[in-house]
Amino acid sequence: MTTIPGLIQQDAIEVVPDAVKLLQSAYNEVKQLLNSIEDSESAMNDVLLKHSLTSHNACNAVQLGLLYSSLCEPAFAAKAFKFLLLTTKDNLNLAVTEISRLLGEYWAKLLDTPRRQLLWLFHELVKSNTINAEHVLHHLLRRMTGGDLSPLNLWLVETVLDILSQHRHNWLDKKAVVPVVVYSYLRIIADHAAPVSHGLQGALERLRKREIDFVLPLLRDNFTDCLSIGRDLLRLLQDLAKLPEFERLWSEILHSPTSLSPKFTGVSQLLAQPPSPVCITSRLTHDMEQRIKWYLKFVHMGSHKRYLDWLTRKYLNTPESQSLRVDWIRFVVTQVHPSNETIASEVVQRWAFISWLILSCTSPTVVCNMKLALYYDWLMFDPAQHNLMNIEPGVLVIQNNLARSHQQHLAIGMLDFLCRLADNYYPALAGDLRRRLRLCLLSAVERKVVHSLAHIFDLAKMDKQMHGLLRHTFADLVPAQAPQAAAAASARLPDPASAVVGGLQPTPIYDSAIIVSAASSGVSSSGGIARQTSTPPASSTSGGGHHHESLSRSATPPPKPPTPPAPPAPSAAPASVQPDVSMEPSAAAAAAAFVGSGGGRGRRRSESAEFSDAEMSDAENGAGGGAGGTVGGASGAFFDLRRDFQRLKLRCHYQVDRVDIESYLQQLDPVMRDRLMQLRDESDTEAQCEIMYQVVQGIIEEEDIDLDFSRRIATCLCEICHSQLEDPIFPGESADASSLEDSVSTPIFVICRTLCQYSEDDPKRQPLYLLLSEMAARHPRIGYYLLYFLKVDRAQSQDDKFVAYKEFCKSQENPDLRTCLFKDLNLLAQDDPRLLAYLLPDVFRNFASQCQNNPHLMRIIVSSIDCSQLQTMVADIMQGHLELFRKDNLVTLLRDSLSWESVEQLFLWQLLNAQDLPTERFLPLLPHLDSGRHAEATTNLLLMLKLEQPSFDLVCAVLWREPQLTDPLCPSILHFWSEQKLDRLAEILNNCLMSPGGGTAASAHGGRGGGSSRQSPPPLEQSLRHLDIMRQRLRNLSLLQHELMQEALREVVRAAPAELRYTFIDLLALAADDLDDEQAGGRTRSLRAVPSRKAAAAARGHPSSGASSGGGSGGGGPQKRSSSGATRSSGGGSSGSGASGSGGAGGGRGDNSSTSSSSSSDDDGAASGGGSGAGGSSGGAGIANRRRQRAKKRLRHGGTSVNSSDSGLSNSDIFTTDYQ
């Protein structure tokens, strides 16, 4: 064997990548084929062709070998490439995939020759017009990193430029390629146009000129295609607008867009176009993308610092590389959208990463560009079309940095930037831009990215100039400053902590805008007003940055040229006015929620952010404590205010208009008129009651009562008793009987009292019902007045006193009792929650079927009560007066409650807990709970489960939950039970694992949906996943080490299908140690298992042909089953069926239940399958090894036509999943 020419350069300790090994072995194969034949090209070709026809593998080997040869042997390269073309059967798919992989993963390690050859190969591919050349081009473009002026990168840029411009026509028709090429080169040109200190200047200028000569015509000729780049095209072009070559293009974009493309209507069209993911991603190399995505998915706050150091050292440590940060921000903002789970977890969030990128940047220009990159999607934001996740990091950067005393300057700098951006970025659109910015913030509140804007427009932390700026841009979103806030500001600013932290910063790394605003806020503390007034011009130039200048410079001077077809501003205006209006209430609601109760997801989020802040900086502790104190004080103040509100009973919800009753009075008969006028003029309550009684008697005695008559009377009575209906009636929970009696001794209650004097079926009641409902139509409070009276009045019999209310409802326009009742209670809840709590026991007793478990009513209750009413209600429940819930169908209410405000949910759970409801009634809620979004319910359910003893049903219900690493519920309760009742829990889990449920999702649903009284255990895989999560999250694994659990796990190792064992290697390894020992003893007894061993080996040989080999392996089974059946009656049978149901690989092993003899045969199989004689070590590593090998095989043989970057990714994914 000859020595192989090298491909990559590595340290001795680095493992040769499998991909390279494969290439090298293929190269050897090809070399051996060609060894005997010298020089004769046709003979060589024949040999290669013949060989590639023998098998698929041989064909691939020839391709890879020739590829390797053309990369590493320049002398032979031309021939090798020719052979490559002649022998390929897949349009060079395989070769292109490998080239892309080398580019994506090993470019930095490639030796010089292979690197040169690789570009030569690309040239050949383009020349021969191969379909797949564009894949390689994509990877080459990604390799041309921004912010990299190293000779290697410049060489790459120039060589690719040569190839592309030489063979323009071979790739130009590929429309998808042009935008990426344009975008990439525009970005590179910006690097080459920036001033450089060292001697590169001349070379760079030459290169830049060539690049511009290439890109500019390309862009002009394909402008329509390039529109698909989206708004980032504009962002890059404005960087270049100062170059003379781009001046004309720029002015055409601004002033005569249609001359570039008939489809191009102007700047606002481009701004509204979301960026192309391919273009954004093309500015990061494959490994950058991989690392950033991984970092934002797996790294927890706390250990993030080292990773950031490593990122810096690897990518960001040269002065030129500063500009790469901008590309990273665009990528993170638009392409990395973490799941809700990730957002709710402790994983580093995007805003934190972006804040770090900005804070650690040393170039003011780049910082400005980074801010623009962060907020670029805000400019034309449309909530209906655009993704809020592009807005989210920008909002959180402001909110969360503002919350940290030493990074407020960053947040304030951002706000400052936003304001100036709206005004200066494109003055023609300034109004619209401001509206869009507002829309961004409102959407963020509406979608609970932030809980309210209070933490963003925290005026106490800013100076007056900033206030003005904010109010100018965000108008009514900015709170009017309260006098206390000003006081707080002056008290806060001299805060020594921030001064110290500021002084500790070793280098002035912040951009000038930040420094200006920080300085001005510092100055205002020492009373330097003169300085403050001098700042605006300074910060408007520096804060605006060169971007705005460039845009506005070109945009403003020409006195508004006739804008072609659709002038953006007018067309956009009506569209955006509307959302503005519709957003208003939601903002108000959010603000109200903040004042009222707080809670919701936004709140949780900010808390978690604060938590992570604490980890990020130790120095903050003191300041953090102070802030916490003020927050507590504020909420206390809110609480007091709320109490006051209730005491004063500010009835702001509706007002009844006064009416002039003269005309009505005139229509009545004289007797009635006189009485009513008397009533109106009388001031003594008792006398009023007397007159009222007469009025009521008059009504009852009236001969023909018609609707008009009662309407007139009702109107008059309402007007006369107006003051009584507006005043509070309820003296308080603690009032004694006499004051309650007093409270119903006003004229209005005379009607009720008279009503109750007559028996139920007395016809004299009817006119009074009519009167009451007519009054209620004018003054809705009558409804609950009646309820209150019925409760307080002791004159009537207890059993049926609320019949009067039912009848009253029937006589109303809408005679539905439930509607009526809810309407009254809703009003009552708003008017006086204390009275509501007082009435509830009777209401629920008398209208149980209407009220119990009704989500609508429950929400009315919990949204209006506060802690003291809660206390009353809980006391009522525990004394048996109040029964809010019934056992059946509780879940509808619970599910409905998941969307309520936090505090409402918490109250609900308190009430639920007060009533003694059986825990199993809550279990159907379990599958619906998402711990990220439903923390309130999850927590309470967890606490509820804590009080229970573990039982089979409970554990099954818990295990039925979707297993998720971030879900705290399952591990917590399992752990708690394992501490309390270890043996019992282990026994139950043992049962679950030994007799797993149906296994398929469909049967699982059927089982749960049926609401059967007995829970069936979940499929084995799900239970295992829960245990695995428990293993990962908890340190104390006494549960898993319990004898019964060990037994169950060993059983799984033996009986479960192979895929399951791969998935849960780590978990099963906990039982594997003992398995080793058993093997040693068991080997001698393994004779009886021979038939099943063969079957298992056969099944394992063809993992995909499970169905066919399942039958064969089943044949080995029955002879063992008798012995297992003897030891365990319930477990053996169902585990066998479960295993055979899920694949042949497991079928053979399903029967090897408890004796150790069969386990040895199992392990033999694993070892032979892995082909790597693991010997004494357990099957675990063998499995992992095989899994990797199989995955590799999949990569190599399957789907070579698939986008090569995908295959590269999945390759590395194998590693991350193994070791994360």
Next chain:
Amino acid sequence: MSHQFVHLKDLRPMQKNVNVHFIVLEVYDPTRTKDGNEVRNVSIADRTGRMTLALWNDHGRQVHPGDICRVLNGLTTVFKQEMTLNVGKNGELQKTGDFMMVFSEKPNLSEMTPDMLAKMQEMNAAKAAPQSGSGGAPSAGRARGGPSFSSGWGKT
């Protein structure tokens, strides 16, 4: 050869033939031994904790913070009451990647627990008596020793 990898937390003093996978956190300045070898202490971690690895000569020059490596057939020693991982004569150090591995800096697993110290003394005392069979099946011996150690470990 397939290897069974163990977590750092499962390493015990004086173990042989261990396979571990880890990420490099810190490479400290070298010290020189009397016979001219360079020894670097390297702080390594996986998701169960942090530990010290001692690397000799070239090995020490080839690893950098952020590298993901593995040691095959390594051994643990105790030096100044700290458990240290070594590559050893028969062992192998391999670099498999960088950056993308989750780790935890706590606890410092090189610090010996009282249990371990007691066990060490026991072992030292037992050294006087001849050891039989331990060389023949080191992995089995370790596997059996593992659980008993870890149960003590989990509670501390």
